[in-house]
Amino acid sequence: MAKESSFDVVSTVDMQEIDNAYQQAKKELTQRYDLKGSGAELSLDKQKKTITVAAPADFVARQVIDIMGSKLIKRGIDLAAVKWGDPQAATGQSVRQTATIVEGIDKETAGKINKDIKAQKLKVKVTIEGDKLRVSSASRDALQEVIAFLKGQDYGQPLQYVNYR
Known part of the structure; x- marks a missing residue:
């Protein structure tokens, strides 16, 4: 036989590459003129494998998600590995959106x-x-x-x- x-x-998914993309996206948030003082925040929880975006408006949240997506692509992470949930209303007019990393x-x-x-x-x-x-x-x-x-x-x-x- x-x-x-x-x-x-x-x-x-290489979590180190996701962390690197997160760091780059966070840095771009502080430097981009249209997002500098907007109050948009990006956070990564490595244990739970989640990415959270908090923004003052849905439009700003989508911009932050696009930035994070572009950084992930540059790092060789397939966007299908990141599943974004529906936007949830937070305090005031702000919006929170969470993504889970599929492994x-x-x-x-x-x-x-x-x-x-x-x-x-x-x-x-x-x-x-x-x-x-x-x-x-x-x-x-x-x-x-x-x-x-x-x-x-x-x-x-x-x-x-x-x-x-």
Whole structure:
């Protein structure tokens, strides 16, 4: 029997790069003339993996989110890894908006990916291991086809393909 090859499908985010993007965005908030005295604030909670924007108006909050998004892109972080919630009214006229950083593949998404791979009718075996999927096959070509197929799909979060053996 041929030796089986495999790879893992994971969804990870480099928190250090997110912290760097946050620091750059915070610095730009203090330097940009249109946002300098606006009272807009940006905060990052590394343990909870959340980014919070507090601003005096919805328009200003969207500007701060755009700044944060541009810094994340420059740092190589996929914007699909950051899920922004709905704006919430805070004290006075101010607005607060929180984003969660998506890491790991939840059971529901893992099941959807598994079902989509099986629908391709390739000779591969998919196992769900916690917050990642392991795809294995005797044929490396089949594994390459699975990676190409998954790159063309949108699961609402960035996927990486690691441990290709």
